[in-house]
Amino acid sequence: MGRTAAEKIISAKAGVDARAGDFVVACADLAMIHDTTGPIAIKAFSEYGREKVWDPSKMVIVLDHATPSPNERISNLHMLLREFAARQGITLFDAGEGVCHQLVVEKGLVLPGGLAVGADSHTCTYGAMGVFAFGIGSTDMSGVMLTGKLWLRVPGTMKVIFRGGMPEGVSSKDLMLNFIGKIGADGADYLALSFSGDTVKAMSLSERMTLSNMAIECGAKAGLVASDEKTAAHLKALGKGEGSPAYDDDDAVFDRVLEIDASKVPPQVALPHSVDSAVPVTEAAGTEVSQVYIGTCTNGRLDDLRIAARILSGRKVSPNCRLLVCPPSRKIMADAIAEGILLQLVEAGAAILPPGCGPCPGTHLGVPGDGENVISTANRNFKGRMGNNKAGVYLASPATCAASALEGRITDPRPFLQGR
Amino acid sequence: MEKHITGAVHKFGDDINTDYIIAGKYTKTLDFSTLAEHVFEDVDPEFKNRVRAGDVVAAGKNFGCGSSREQAPIAIKYAGVSAILAKSYSRIFFRNAINQGIPAFICDTDAMETGDEITVNIEESFAELPGRNIKIPLTPLSPVMVNILEEGGLVEYLKKNGTYILPE
Ligand code: SF4
Numbered sequence: 001m002g003r004t005a006a007e008k009i010i011s012a013k014a015g016v017d018a019r020a021g022d023f024v025v026a027c028a029d030l031a032m033i034h035d036t037t038g039p040i041a042i043k044a045f046s047e048y049g050r051e052k053v054w055d056p057s058k059m060v061i062v063l064d065h066a067t068p069s070p071n072e073r074i075s076n077l078h079m080l081l082r083e084f085a086a087r088q089g090i091t092l093f094d095a096g097e098g099v100c101h102q103l104v105v106e107k108g109l110v111l112p113g114g115l116a117v118g119a120d121s122h123t124c125t126y127g128a129m130g131v132f133a134f135g136i137g138s139t140d141m142s143g144v145m146l147t148g149k150l151w152l153r154v155p156g157t158m159k160v161i162f163r164g165g166m167p168e169g170v171s172s173k174d175l176m177l178n179f180i181g182k183i184g185a186d187g188a189d190y191l192a193l194s195f196s197g198d199t200v201k202a203m204s205l206s207e208r209m210t211l212s213n214m215a216i217e218c219g220a221k222a223g224l225v226a227s228d229e230k231t232a233a234h235l236k237a238l239g240k241g242e243g244s245p246a247y248d249d250d251d252a253v254f255d256r257v258l259e260i261d262a263s264k265v266p267p268q269v270a271l272p273h274s275v276d277s278a279v280p281v282t283e284a285a286g287t288e289v290s291q292v293y294i295g296t297c298t299n300g301r302l303d304d305l306r307i308a309a310r311i312l313s314g315r316k317v318s319p320n321c322r323l324l325v326c327p328p329s330r331k332i333m334a335d336a337i338a339e340g341i342l343l344q345l346v347e348a349g350a351a352i353l354p355p356g357c358g359p360c361p362g363t364h365l366g367v368p369g370d371g372e373n374v375i376s377t378a379n380r381n382f383k384g385r386m387g388n389n390k391a392g393v394y395l396a397s398p399a400t401c402a403a404s405a406l407e408g409r410i411t412d413p414r415p416f417l418q419g420r
Numbered sequence: 421m422e423k424h425i426t427g428a429v430h431k432f433g434d435d436i437n438t439d440y441i442i443a444g445k446y447t448k449t450l451d452f453s454t455l456a457e458h459v460f461e462d463v464d465p466e467f468k469n470r471v472r473a474g475d476v477v478a479a480g481k482n483f484g485c486g487s488s489r490e491q492a493p494i495a496i497k498y499a500g501v502s503a504i505l506a507k508s509y510s511r512i513f514f515r516n517a518i519n520q521g522i523p524a525f526i527c528d529t530d531a532m533e534t535g536d537e538i539t540v541n542i543e544e545s546f547a548e549l550p551g552r553n554i555k556i557p558l559t560p561l562s563p564v565m566v567n568i569l570e571e572g573g574l575v576e577y578l579k580k581n582g583t584y585i586l587p588e
Pocket of ligand 1: 065099100101120122296297298356357358360361378379
């Protein structure tokens with residue numbers, strides 16, 4: 001009987017032949033904490049009476065959720081994290097470096113076939129590189145900091161096969177919103193997703209990250225994409241090895257296999273206040289939006305900014321609407337400056353925010369007002385998510401968000417791409 | 421950990437995410453009592469005034485989905501809640517609640533309504549609504565979760581064991 005990639009990676013990290021449903025104790029290759037979840041993990045760790053974490057070279061701390069700090073309370077938590085990092089010899093990425101998940105993939109901090117945990121639910125993003133990666137809470141993280149390990153139940157795998165070419169104006173975000181809409185917010189609870197098919201094969205690493213990033217929005221523990229020559233090229237450029245890629249065997253046991261024709265999925269919009277409420281953009285079109293947000297670990301990368309600029313350059317953002325753009329890393333910001341994209345966006349009327357989570361988690365920067373609608377490239381639109389429970393958040397692709405900024409209403413991006 | 425819990429039910433629906441349990445803007449603190457002041461604020465603003473020490477949160481499916489923030493179960497704990505019952509949990513929240521030493525069980529919560537008196541008997545694994553003569557079995561926790569809960573949470577468990585021990 002064959003094995004899934006998830007079973008193979010967990011088996012290797014637990015030193016046993018692990019199958020779906022088994023309970024194992026596995027070793028972590030990377031442990032990430034950030035400024036929302038890190039302080040509680042450190043507080044819990046301090047109770048063990050142990051001086052040093054198990055292996056500081058396998059930990060990383062990122063200040064991204066509220067950066068630069070909006071108030072003294074958060075500044076003090078940032079200080080606590082900086083002091084801990086310095087004392088332990090842990091790499092810390094400070095304000096302005098970018099969003100944790102973007103940095104881990106961009107810098108190749110964990111390799112294909114590895115097991116990564118992060119005190120953040122979107123840690124599943126690293127699945128785009130063939131890493132078995134998942135989010136855990138702060139106390140579980142304190143246990144990893146102490147032992148380098150954690151217990152887990154090996155998940156079954158849902159195979160998601162995308163076939164066919166995506167039409168112009170459709171992106172991996174649309175596929176994922178559509179998929180989550182189909183299976184629901186708990187449709188893959190306790191399972192690993194394994195994305196495959198020619199559509200995924202043709203995607204850039206960045207587009208694959210959007211798929212993996214949103215795996216948690218249907219309850220999945222991980223969102224794996226088999227690593228291939230694109231993954232290897234990315235790591236090679238960083239001077240890193242290829243890791244130990246793991247692939248699903250053909251005769252592995254899958255909990256479910258789903259095939260989706262990507263050529264038939266139109267641009268999608270998730271309505272407030274749930275991610276699994278996706279409708280085709282034509283059904284949401286016309287809804288007024290006061291703010292558009294292009295950024296986050298889901299969809300703020302260079303290809304996302306490029307398509308936004310393709311739509312916005314030489315045009316103007318609607319006077320009834322604010323456009324906020326937040327590149328999720330310093331490198332993306334630098335590349336977007338070098339390519340001239342940021343200039344095009346600024347001239348169209350965008351406000352550029354410092355690399356980080358920006359308005360996504362609702363802590364500061366771009367909090368909407370009562371009754372306002374926002375359309376965002378983020379992964380979550382729960383009530384209050386952006387800091388105001390009286391606002392509505394719609395989720396869409398960077399193209400749909402850019403077109404909506406031009407009109408001040410939710411807008412189908414496809415006509416705006418013609419001839420550009 | 422109390423093995424016999426008696427309190428009032430506070431009922432919630434399906435897919436209550438951790439943003440609803442505690443909004444992101446309140447999470448940046450180590451003063452956990454401030455979390456309790458905002459618990460469930462966006463979905464049930466009256467909860468924090470209504471809840472009494474020992475009460476029970478009962479919810480539908482996929483309770484605690486969304487963010488991994490452990491501030492969510494911490495907020496529920498500091499509000500005085502002594503147990504959580506739900507039809508199903510999102511994986512990360514479920515672990516976090518047990519790691520915080522909060523008894524969190526899976527069971528059919530359909531019959532439970534806000535204001536019901538409820539007893540949770542952990543030893544014999546059932547919940548009971550004495551006023552309505554309804555007895556509901558609890559789904560057993562995985563053995564490792566039972567051990568963590570018995571120590572009062574993961575920190576105490578690791579202090580005692582130093583590492584993870586999987587029960588046979
Ligand atoms: S950008 Fe948003 S989803 Fe991504 S890590 Fe930051 S807060 Fe979480």
